[in-house]
Amino acid sequence: MRLYSMKFCPYAQRTRLVLAAKRIRNEVVNINLVTKPDWFFYRNPLGKVPCLEFDGKVIFESLITADYLDEVYPSPYLLNSTDxxxxxxxxxxxxxxxxxxxxxxxxxxxxxxxxxxxxxxxxxxxxxxxxxxxxxxxxxxxxxxxxxxxxxxxxxxxxxxxxxxxxxxxxxxxxxxxxxxxxxxxxxxxxxxxxxxxxxxxxxxxxxxxxxxxxxxxxxxxxx
Amino acid sequence: MRLYSMKFCPYAQRTRLVLAAKRIRNEVVNINLVTKPDWFFYRNPLGKVPCLEFDGKVIFESLITADYLDEVYPSPYLLNSTDxxxxxxxxxxxxxxxxxxxxxxxxxxxxxxxxxxxxxxxxxxxxxxxxxxxxxxxxxxxxxxxxxxxxxxxxxxxxxxxxxxxxxxxxxxxxxxxxxxxxxxxxxxxxxxxxxxxxxxxxxxxxxxxxxxxxxxxxxxxxx
Missing domain, CATH: 1.20.1050.10 (Glutathione S-transferase Yfyf (Class Pi); Chain A, domain 2)
Structure with missing residues (x-):
């Protein structure tokens, strides 16, 4: 599990909080958002962080990454899943x-x-x-x-x-x-x-x- | 199930499409969005449609209403729920x-x-x-x-x-x-x-x- 992030980005912080709350092992790659590297657009065509990469797959958008992690790593569930x-x-x-x-x-x-x-x-x-x-x-x-x-x-x-x-x-x-x-x-x-x-x-x-x-x-x- | 809607609102149309696809019985109350009635703000403090009312409960925001309906009325599931x-x-x-x-x-x-x-x-x-x-x-x-x-x-x-x-x-x-x-x-x-x-x-x-x-x-x- 790799997170493309930027230290001061509040949206990326959302994903970091979920990863930390669920103790999911991950590596963080910080992206320079002023001069974005070309290869990053192959991960996320929008060129934005947060962006999660795992098993050759990529997802982005802070709320979508948070929901995905909550579903795949349900311990503990962050969004009440029964109601x-x-x-x-x-x-x-x-x-x-x-x-x-x-x-x-x-x-x-x-x-x-x-x-x-x-x-x-x-x-x-x-x-x-x-x-x-x-x-x-x-x-x-x-x-x-x-x-x-x-x-x-x-x-x-x-x-x-x-x-x-x-x-x-x-x-x-x-x-x-x-x-x-x-x-x-x-x-x-x-x-x-x-x-x-x-x-x-x-x-x-x-x-x-x-x-x-x-x-x-x-x-x-x-x-x- | 009551839907507060407006005939030409594309966001409300999203919810109407989901209700129709799942054949959920509902009544539609169209809201005049130019001169919004006061009582509508008791349903949705943002005063926006779509807004769903059921069992004395209220939810709004088009994607949230769609996801809710998809979860509670899973036949047919619209969002792939297993993956x-x-x-x-x-x-x-x-x-x-x-x-x-x-x-x-x-x-x-x-x-x-x-x-x-x-x-x-x-x-x-x-x-x-x-x-x-x-x-x-x-x-x-x-x-x-x-x-x-x-x-x-x-x-x-x-x-x-x-x-x-x-x-x-x-x-x-x-x-x-x-x-x-x-x-x-x-x-x-x-x-x-x-x-x-x-x-x-x-x-x-x-x-x-x-x-x-x-x-x-x-x-x-x-x-x-």
Whole structure:
């Protein structure tokens, strides 16, 4: 099992989290996404990571790789496999998280020192987080997946790990006030104790350095 | 089983195709997507169709509703359920179809009488169709799903049905030359014979009327 990845890519991190949670032996090949090697397009015509290679076969797209691994390596199951309705609900939640990460990218591209350019995306992130705060309250359990992290937990984590980059990149002008999301705040500290999460964890300072470099067109030395 | 739908919505058509293929009894409630009723947001906070309601439960997002129905009503299975790799491949194909439908929407919004504004999207559509033409050639079978239409066939069909709107909307300035895609051309005529496809079929002329109305902000009378 080989994973084509990139250290700072949140989508590739999704697959890495699933591989780690299931303790699937794998080797990681980091791809320079700025100057992609030609041979990589033979694996994935879209040239994107994550991309999984095994037995001469290739699959890509973060959610598809995660579902595949969950089906073929069911110990432990990350998506509740016995209840199709619960499975659908979890998939809907993962889709709804787009509200958080699409607005996070808008913020990265906005001028964070100009208040007008971040009001909209900030509202979107807070609206998105509210859905997850309420869902966690409703489920009355430690993780979205139950006593242990499940598919929802791992699929949203990469961007939750990146939320603390906002005060760094905006020079403390903006941060998500986690006291407004007490259950999510507790969830974040619980997730940080998970061994799969620890394996791919990168500090907010290093994420912020990468994002600054990437946006300025100069992520070299940070890519792999 | 109740489906909140809209007659001209390609995403809702995906769910309708699955319901029809599996002969699942259902009632359709068409939603006016321009002036959405308040009560609909209690079903789907995103206010989008398709949205399925059953036993006091609600699910939405076209691919999630399709997967749910496929799991709960497995006769016939639309996504190969015994081979996780084939299932992943089919899901990747469905994702890659984005290249066709995202560019179709770009064309709808472009000025179709100005050549420069359609060259890029047209190239994207042709590149996307080439992937499906080659895959069909490789699979050497009538439909992507085998002897009968499967998940890939139904999930891409709504936009394949809308491709012939292009010469109508561009006053014959542009059309996808299907002779460049002989297997797909055969597939289209086979799909048109499928009873599920027939149930939700709308003519290119009526699709074009709806799209013209929708883009001009006046789709009334065509919405439901």
């Amino acid at each position: 199709p309705f619960r499975k659908a609900q979890d998939r809907i939640l993962i889709e709804m998280f787009n509200m958080v990460h699409s607005n996070l990218y808008k913020l990265y591209r906005a001028k964070l020192d100009v208040e007008d350019s971040w009001k909209g995306p900030i509202g979107g992130i807070q609206k998105g987080l509210t859905i997850f705060e309420e869902e966690l309250t409703k489920r009355e359990i430690k993780f979205f997946g139950g006593e242990n992290p499940g598919m929802v937990d791992y699929m949203i984590w990469p961007w939750m790990e990146r939320l603390p980059t906002l005060p760094i990149l905006s020079h403390e002008k903006f941060k998500v006030e986690m006291e407004n999301f007490p259950n999510l705040a507790k969830w974040i500290s619980d997730m940080k104790e998970d061994s799969a999460v620890k394996e791919s964890h990168i500090s907010p300072e290093n994420h912020a350095r990468f994002i600054t470099g990437f946006l300025s067109g100069n992520p070299d030395g940070l890519l792999c | 996780p790799f084939r299932k992943a491949q089919d899901r990747i194909l469905i994702e890659m179809f984005n290249m066709v439908h995202s560019n179709l929407y770009k064309l709808y919004r472009a000025k179709l009488d100005v050549e420069d504004s359609w060259k890029g999207p047209i190239g994207g559509i042709q590149k996307g169709l080439t992937i499906f033409e080659e895959e069909l050639t490789k699979r050497e079978i009538k439909f992507f799903g085998g002897e009968n239409p499967g998940m890939v066939d139904y999930m891409i069909w709504p936009w394949m049905e809308r491709l012939p709107t292009l010469p109508i909307l561009s006053h014959e300035k542009f059309k996808v030359e299907m002779e460049n895609f002989p297997n797909l051309a055969k597939w289209i005529s086979d799909m048109k014979e499928d009873s599920a496809v027939k149930e939700s079929h709308i003519s290119p002329e009526n699709h074009a009327r709806f799209i013209t109305g929708f883009l001009s902000g006046n789709p009334d009378g065509l919405l439901c």
